[in-house]
Amino acid sequence: MNKQPKILVIIPAYNEERNIADIINEVREKAPKVDILVVDDGSKDKTAETARHLNVTVVSHPFNLGIGGAVQTGFRIAKMWNYDIAIQVDGDGQHDPALISQLIKPIVEEKADISIGSRYLNNENVNISFIRNAGVQFFSWLTTKITGKRITDCTSGFRALNKRAIEFFADEYPVDFPDAEALVLALRAGLRISEIPVRFRVRKGGSSNLYFWRFLWYPIKEGFSIMMLLTKRQRE
Amino acid sequence: MSRALEIAAISGVVIAVWVLYLYRKKRLKEDHAILWLFVSVGIVVISTWTDLLLAMNTVVGVSNPTDLVLVAFVAFLFLICIYYSIRISELSEQNRKLAQETAILKMLTRSRVNNSKTEKDV
Numbered sequence: 001m002n003k004q005p006k007i008l009v010i011i012p013a014y015n016e017e018r019n020i021a022d023i024i025n026e027v028r029e030k031a032p033k034v035d036i037l038v039v040d041d042g043s044k045d046k047t048a049e050t051a052r053h054l055n056v057t058v059v060s061h062p063f064n065l066g067i068g069g070a071v072q073t074g075f076r077i078a079k080m081w082n083y084d085i086a087i088q089v090d091g092d093g094q095h096d097p098a099l100i101s102q103l104i105k106p107i108v109e110e111k112a113d114i115s116i117g118s119r120y121l122n123n124e125n126v127n128i129s130f131i132r133n134a135g136v137q138f139f140s141w142l143t144t145k146i147t148g149k150r151i152t153d154c155t156s157g158f159r160a161l162n163k164r165a166i167e168f169f170a171d172e173y174p175v176d177f178p179d180a181e182a183l184v185l186a187l188r189a190g191l192r193i194s195e196i197p198v199r200f201r202v203r204k205g206g207s208s209n210l211y212f213w214r215f216l217w218y219p220i221k222e223g224f225s226i227m228m229l230l231t232k233r234q235r236e
Numbered sequence: 237m238s239r240a241l242e243i244a245a246i247s248g249v250v251i252a253v254w255v256l257y258l259y260r261k262k263r264l265k266e267d268h269a270i271l272w273l274f275v276s277v278g279i280v281v282i283s284t285w286t287d288l289l290l291a292m293n294t295v296v297g298v299s300n301p302t303d304l305v306l307v308a309f310v311a312f313l314f315l316i317c318i319y320y321s322i323r324i325s326e327l328s329e330q331n332r333k334l335a336q337e338t339a340i341l342k343m344l345t346r347s348r349v350n351n352s353k354t355e356k357d358v
Contacts, residue, residue, distance in 0.1 A: 059343040061335050073336045080340070175332060 005084035005108060007034040009100070010074030012067055013091030017045040023093050024054050030097040034087070037077055041070040047091075067157075068178035072169060075161070079170040087160045094200045095158040103160045106194040113165040113191040114183075116151070117158035117198035128200075135219055139180040142226060147187040152195055154180040165191050174225060177218050181225045188229065240302040241283045244309075248279030271319070275312045282308055 009027050013020050020038065027036055036056040040048040042064035051058045059073055071088055078086040085104055089095045099117060106112040119128065120140070128136065140154045157179065161169065168189055174181040187193060252273055259269040282289055282305050289301050298304045 057343065057347070059339045061339045063335060065332055065335055069332050069336065073339060076336060077340060077343075 004033070005104075006082070007031075007085045007087065007104070008074075008078045008081070008083040009034045009036050009087045009089050009097075010039060010071065010078065011036065011089050011091045012039045012041060012070035012074065013043065013047050013051070014041040014064060014067075014070070015043045015045050015047060016091040017043070017047045017050050019093045020047050020050050020091055021054060023089065023091055023097070024051060024056055026093075027089065027097040027100075031100040034100070035083075037074055038091070039070040039074050041065055041067070066175055068173055068175040068182075071157075071178065072173035072175075075166050075170040075173065078166045083166065084163055085160055086166050088157055090157050094202070096198070096201060099158075099196075099198050100160075102196050103158065103198075106196070107160055107162045111192070112194035113162050114186055114193045115160040116153060116156050116183075116193065116195045117200075118153035118156055118195040119198065119200055120152035121195055121197035131215075138219070139222060139226075142223070143180050143183055143187075146226065146230065147184055149187055149193060151183060151193065154183050156198075156200075158198060158200070177222045177225075180222055181229065184226055184229050238302060241289075241305065244302075244305050245280050245283035248276045248283060251279070252276035271316065275316065278312060279305070279309060 009031065011020070011023060011027075016023075024036060024038070027034065038048070038051040038056055038058045040051070040058055040060040042061045048058050048060045059077060061070065061073065065073075074088070075086060085107055087100060087103065089097060089100075095117065103115050103117055106115045120136075136153060136155045140151050143149075143151045143154045165186065168186065168191060169182065172185065174185070183193060255264065255269050255272040255276065258264040259266070264272075282292075289304060293301050293304055296304060296307075298307070
């Protein structure tokens with residue numbers, strides 16, 4: 001990429017009024033050249049109002065679509081406004097915006113279409129519970145087995161995408177638990193993925209959307225979706 | 237005709253009348269109404285057409301003809317459940333796309349209104 005790329009940071013947020021201002025201010029401070037889009041996924045609190053007060057673009061779903069739907073709305077807007085790079089940064093403060101420049105490096109150097117911040121490349125998985133850790137390891141192993149591409153952290157939501165990947169995901173993105181499935185889709189469509197080592201921070205407030213039943217449902221649904229992808233024809 | 241078959245036939249007629257009533261009141265769409273009418277007519281036919289029931293009985297090998305009515309009814313219900321699962325999946329997908337479109341349009345409208353306000357202020 002020769003020219004200065006046009007970058008959009010997509011922050012999907014659901015009931016994150018306690019964290020959203022901090023993460024917006026932090027992105028502005030640590031990555032001043034990027035535009036920010038907050039995708040308010042039908043929050044019941046004042047997430048959208050708080051973000052609007054900070055003069056960032058906010059798109060509000062009329063009801064909760066889930067993380068996949070929220071991120072895809074971001075990709076659709078990135079495609080509509082012709083952004084070169086879209087970066088997904090969670091609204092709970094776990095992703096450090098200071099790492100954005102490292103995250104986009106493989107894309108700027110045209111070595112990858114998707115760049116993922118991985119907690120496992122340098123064993124930075126310090127804030128993850130045992131069960132979740134086992135789940136991440138399992139799905140990373142499954143993704144690697146299926147696609148032949150080594151992915152160490154397939155559930156990381158800290159990702160950057162180039163225009164090709166943005167256009168691909170604007171059109172097709174898994175809704176419920178999109179992380180690993182999206183990567184399998186992307187790899188099967190010929191997109192190149194690379195990872196950079198990152199450390200995630202502890203959530204600043206609120207709670208994860210993986211409550212008990214979803215936590216049980218996650219591996220079943222994710223495993224089924226990934227295995228079923230094998231029965232579909234590859235997309236160009 | 238056994239008492240069970242009589243009850244099945246009457247149930248089929250009641251379902252058919254109820255479906256027609258719901259359709260007239262616009263609480264059921266044509267395709268759903270037709271589907272349920274097929275089910276109810278099927279129940280009535282199997283329950284009242286004794287020769288057909290006995291012939292089917294011989295083919296399937298059920299000892300009691302009434303059991304065949306029950307099995308056929310459960311099979312119908314299974315098919316209908318799968319049909320509704322397909323419809324719900326399609327509607328969820330359409331719903332998601334509509335919600336995204338609405339959100340994007342509202343965002344664009346809001347930004348246009350804000351821009352025109354700024355221009356007026358200038």
